[in-house]
Amino acid sequence: MSDKNHDPNQMTGAAMIVRALKDHGVKHLFGYPGGAVLPIYDEIFQQSDVEHILVRHEQGAGHAAEGYARSTGKPGVVLVTSGPGATNMVTPLTDALMDSIPLVCITGQVPTHLIGNDAFQECDTVGITRPCTKHNWLVRRIEDLPQVLHEAFYVATTGRPGPVVVDVPKDVQFATGTYHPPRKSDVHVSYAPRVKGDAAQIRKAVALLAGAKRPVIYSGGGVINAGVEASKLLRELVAATGFPITSTLMGLGAYPATGANWLGMLGMHGTYEANMAMHDCDVMLCVGARFDDRITGRTDAFSPGSKKIHIDIDPSSINKNIRVDVPIIGDCANVLGDILQVFKAEAKKPDVKAWWQQIATWKARNSLAYKKNNDVILPQFAIQRLFEATRGKDTYITTEVGQHQMWAAQFFGFDEPHRWMTSGGLGTMGYGLPAALGVQVAHPDALVIDIAGDASVQMTMQEMSTAVQYELPIKIFILNNQYMGMVRQWQQLLHGNRLSHSYSEALPDFVKMADAFGCVGLQAIKPGDLDGAIKEMIKVKKPVLFDCRVAALENCFPMIPSGKAHNEMLLPAEANDEATAAAFAGGKALV
Amino acid sequence: MNQPASAYFLEEQKTPNETHTLSVLVANEPGVLARVIGLFSGRGYNIDSLTVSETEHQKHVSRITIVTTGTPMVIQQIKHQLDRMIPVYTVVDMTLTGRSIERELAMVKVRGSGEPRVEALRLAEAFRARVIDASTESFVFEITGNTTKIDQFIDLMKPLGLVEVSRTGVVAIVRGPEGM
Ligand SMILES: Cc1ncc(C[n+]2csc(CCOP(=O)(O)OP(=O)(O)O)c2C)c(N)n1
Ligand SMILES: [Mg+2]
Numbered sequence: 052m053s054d055k056n057h058d059p060n061q062m063t064g065a066a067m068i069v070r071a072l073k074d075h076g077v078k079h080l081f082g083y084p085g086g087a088v089l090p091i092y093d094e095i096f097q098q099s100d101v102e103h104i105l106v107r108h109e110q111g112a113g114h115a116a117e118g119y120a121r122s123t124g125k126p127g128v129v130l131v132t133s134g135p136g137a138t139n140m141v142t143p144l145t146d147a148l149m150d151s152i153p154l155v156c157i158t159g160q161v162p163t164h165l166i167g168n169d170a171f172q173e174c175d176t177v178g179i180t181r182p183c184t185k186h187n188w189l190v191r192r193i194e195d196l197p198q199v200l201h202e203a204f205y206v207a208t209t210g211r212p213g214p215v216v217v218d219v220p221k222d223v224q225f226a227t228g229t230y231h232p233p234r235k236s237d238v239h240v241s242y243a244p245r246v247k248g249d250a251a252q253i254r255k256a257v258a259l260l261a262g263a264k265r266p267v268i269y270s271g272g273g274v275i276n277a278g279v280e281a282s283k284l285l286r287e288l289v290a291a292t293g294f295p296i297t298s299t300l301m302g303l304g305a306y307p308a309t310g311a312n313w314l315g316m317l318g319m320h321g322t323y324e325a326n327m328a329m330h331d332c333d334v335m336l337c338v339g340a341r342f343d344d345r346i347t348g349r350t351d352a353f354s355p356g357s358k359k360i361h362i363d364i365d366p367s368s369i370n371k372n373i374r375v376d377v378p379i380i381g382d383c384a385n386v387l388g389d390i391l392q393v394f395k396a397e398a399k400k401p402d403v404k405a406w407w408q409q410i411a412t413w414k415a416r417n418s419l420a421y422k423k424n425n426d427v428i429l430p431q432f433a434i435q436r437l438f439e440a441t442r443g444k445d446t447y448i449t450t451e452v453g454q455h456q457m458w459a460a461q462f463f464g465f466d467e468p469h470r471w472m473t474s475g476g477l478g479t480m481g482y483g484l485p486a487a488l489g490v491q492v493a494h495p496d497a498l499v500i501d502i503a504g505d506a507s508v509q510m511t512m513q514e515m516s517t518a519v520q521y522e523l524p525i526k527i528f529i530l531n532n533q534y535m536g537m538v539r540q541w542q543q544l545l546h547g548n549r550l551s552h553s554y555s556e557a558l559p560d561f562v563k564m565a566d567a568f569g570c571v572g573l574q575a576i577k578p579g580d581l582d583g584a585i586k587e588m589i590k591v592k593k594p595v596l597f598d599c600r601v602a603a604l605e606n607c608f609p610m611i612p613s614g615k616a617h618n619e620m621l622l623p624a625e626a627n628d629e630a631t632a633a634a635f636a637g638g639k640a641l642v
Numbered sequence: 643m644n645q646p647a648s649a650y651f652l653e654e655q656k657t658p659n660e661t662h663t664l665s666v667l668v669a670n671e672p673g674v675l676a677r678v679i680g681l682f683s684g685r686g687y688n689i690d691s692l693t694v695s696e697t698e699h700q701k702h703v704s705r706i707t708i709v710t711t712g713t714p715m716v717i718q719q720i721k722h723q724l725d726r727m728i729p730v731y732t733v734v735d736m737t738l739t740g741r742s743i744e745r746e747l748a749m750v751k752v753r754g755s756g757e758p759r760v761e762a763l764r765l766a767e768a769f770r771a772r773v774i775d776a777s778t779e780s781f782v783f784e785i786t787g788n789t790t791k792i793d794q795f796i797d798l799m800k801p802l803g804l805v806e807v808s809r810t811g812v813v814a815i816v817r818g819p820e821g822m
Contacts, residue, residue: 181677182684186728189672206728241669241731344650367722370715613650 060231064193065090065224068157071200072101074232077128079104079119079492081112085132086172087159090224104492104521107513109136111485113143114511117152118486121472122447123493124278126153126207133159134172137218138179142479145183147214149476150301151276153207154214156184162222163191176218185213191220193228201237210244211365212276244364248381253389255377256336256360260390261398263334265406266294269317272301272475273339273363274383275468281305281384282468285338288391293400295410297325299340300460301475308464314410315419318346319611320457323418323620324410329354330617331409337361339383342372343476352616362386418609418622419461428578430455430530430601434462434502437528440585445497446470447490451483451507454536454607459502481510484527488514491523498526498589505531505555515568518594526588526595529561532603540606544635545613565596574598657713661690662737663744663814664721665822669729670696670704677727678706687712687720691746691789691811703731707813709789734822741817747810748792753780754803762802769795780805788812 062070068091072080081104084092095103106112109131116127127147131140137158147154161170177189186206188199199217207215260266268289274281282305289296289312296306297314306313315322317329326348329335335357340346342361347353350372359375361368362383369378379386421431434455448463449472450456456473465471472490474482483501491499501508508529518525538553565572571593575584581599588595608623612634621634668674675694682689691709696702710720717735724733736742750771752762759781766773766783769791775782785795789812796807816822 177673178676181673181680211726239669239728242728365722365726367719367726369722371719374715 058229060229061227062230063090063094063225063227064196064219065094067196067228067230068200068219068224069094069098069101070230071197071204071233072128075201075204076125077101080128080130081106081115081119081489082130083109083112083132083136085134085136085159087133087161087221088130088136088157088224090221091130091157091159103130104488104517106485106488106517108511109139110142110481111488111511111514111517113140113154113156114146114479114482114485115489115492115514116154116156117143117147117150117482118449118472118489119493120147120152120154120489121275121486122469122490124469126155126204127489129154129156131156131158132172133161133176134174137174137176137216140216141179141183142477144180144214144216146474146477146479146482148183148185150474151212151272152214153212155203155207156214156216158216158218159224160189160218160220163220164222166220176216180216183214184216185211187216187218189218189220190223193223193226196223196228197230198237201233202239204233205238206242210242211273245366245380246364246382246385248362248379248386248389250389252377252379253386253393256379256390257393257398259334259358259360259377260292260294260336260394261401263294263401264403265328265331265333265409266292266336266401266403267314267328267332267334268294268296268336268338269298269329269340270296270302270305270338271299271340274302274305275339277339277364277383279468281339281382281387284384284387284391286310288387288394291391291394291400293403294336295328295407297321297328299343299346299475300473302340303460303471304465304468307466309466316460319348320461320607320609322461323416323609323622324413326611326617326620327413328410332357335359337375338387339363341368344372347372348611348616349614354617416622417624418620420623421605424602425578427602428575428581428600430458430532430605431462432578433530433575433581433599433601434458436581437500437502437585438463440582440589441498441500444589445494447472447487447494447497447499449473449483449486449490449499449501451501451503451510452478452480452537453504453507454532454540454605455502455504455530457537457607458530463502480504480507484508484511484525485514487525487527488518488523491518491525492521495523499524500526500528503527503529504536505529505533505558506535509559512564515565515570515594515596519569522593524592524594526597528588528597529599530601531558531561531598532601532605533558534603536605537607539604543606544631561596561598568594568596570594570596572596572598574600576600655713657715659711659713660717660737661709661711662717662735663742663812664708664710664724665734665736665814666706666708666724667731667822668704668706668727669731670702671729674704674729675706677729678708678724681723681727682708682710682720685719685723687716693811693813707811709812732822734816736814736816739816742814743817744788744812744814745786746789746792746812747784747786748796749774749808750783750785750796750799751780751805751807752783752799752803753805755779758802762799765795765798765802771795
């Protein structure tokens, strides 16, 4: 390497960034340009290995990358400029942190000599994003850039996945240095997530499982994150043990909704049988879930009689909310594999017939029932029809946040992992539309549907323009109840039905709006319109805004009222005015 | 006891708090202290005392000593949350080792004359505090010891003309030949 000009590893910081993306197998990048990232955009312009998707707002880029990541298992990559570009990323970064989604976000920064000067479009990006990333870096020297880029990908995708930010000042993008491909030594020696579970703990777990009379498996998003293999092993374990299984919102699809042992989702709007099984079980196997407060209800009455086994890759998830008896730290797939092996070798299928009979009586309560209506479309019915129409198709569902999200979780059946993208931990309205974009970019021929609410969809509506530009035929299926339904429901149940600012006043005409964006607008007003319009939506190979007019005041049940335990659920059949008032009044008095 | 209308279950704390001293070895890089402090403020943990300094220059390792208070479950959380930070090498709960030595250094300025001044000097001797500055009407004492000893000394100085105190916060190390 006598002549520096011929060293292929000599390049600018901007070129290193694009090169690192290629070296990490990145095919798509979501971003928005600005002064502090122009050198990188210049590099992007001069190559074709990495395709850049131009969004309309940086938040859209973030959620698109999340959808991309969640549906592929690969990291989502984002490029934004300094200042407002970076601050617009705060919501998706936080969202990704809460739901453990691997994102690599590259932000431009003002030149190093201006940092701290309140320069134009300067903000303390690493300071602002420190609490909403798994880790972040400000790269002040070109010498550090290749190592940091590689470490960023490693940190985002290993252990408990999460978002990372690499903040690169403009002078570092211009500077020339020596690039190196990814290597082991790029990573902090202090970062070594544990993958393999402790053998003794695994034996203890198997002993508990083998002796269980009223077992339940409770799985979460961690199983999805651990890859398809983890879902496969989970299914094998369910088959080997014959145990009932429920899952969190984030874990839907790891075990098939059509599977014989499926209890439905658990938690605040979970099924009666799932929550009762959690409450009355004697052995609980929690796989890749974190005993979140939407799941546990009141913690002091949570599953009082059970021995709890908890598999998680993140030690800080263990004993955070609920004390467990057998913690196992490790990767879900790895630990499930070990448990399965020991179980098959040493245990026989426990007799849980009586338990299944008990569960059948809970199931018979039919907690997801709703009254049919021939005049107005009920949201639950709309989702059921949508589900029926998409059966057998290569379908991916994203959602916004609200009642429609819960109904989607309750009524859309997922038989495979990575098919369900929703903002669980942060509950970000506006997530679903851009997430659908990201999913469609990753799966161009799939049917990608955002089950949306009329209020949520307005938060990131601008991304329809992106969908049109890149010919991404996403379907935005709006359950339009003309309310922030979930807010209205809480106001009705807890605040004397004073509907303070939860009415969606001055709603745009979504069909005309579709027209204005250059996509397709469809509408269904009567139950009889629904199937035809859904069929049409699936048929058109363009982005669609579907205005599905649904009953305005429908409530989402069943429900665990606040301050109540799993066995104090409010069921739809019983949710008349008095029962509801009593349930919630009791909740208030109780705690 | 009445829970307000809330979407969250509001639980009262029943378990008593404990005080623990944690030693944290970290990579000495920009922002590492901000991360640690941000963790404590962001998650509502207490910091009773925090000290930090580079301890192995060649390896860029710093040692942070934190004294914190919380329920046993919260203390365990704090350790896990610290441990999963990328630049953190190890977290040791010094209190749980049962063999930890803890020291703090304080500089204590006392102003006075006559009998109180003599009394301050006498007490300082009893506490093995050194005089590191003196004027005709003041002393600055340097005192090392555990937190209780220093608190006690400061309390005694109050009526004798205590002006101000500067304390390092707690540092800790485990007895015996092994390192952490
Ligand atoms: C960004 C954001 N702001 C506020 C909220 C609080 N919030 C939760 S659900 C909801 C209403 C959602 O209304 P809509 O999208 O119409 O869905 P619906 O409940 O009617 O199905 C609101 C305001 C939120 N989750 N996210
Ligand atoms: Mg609505």
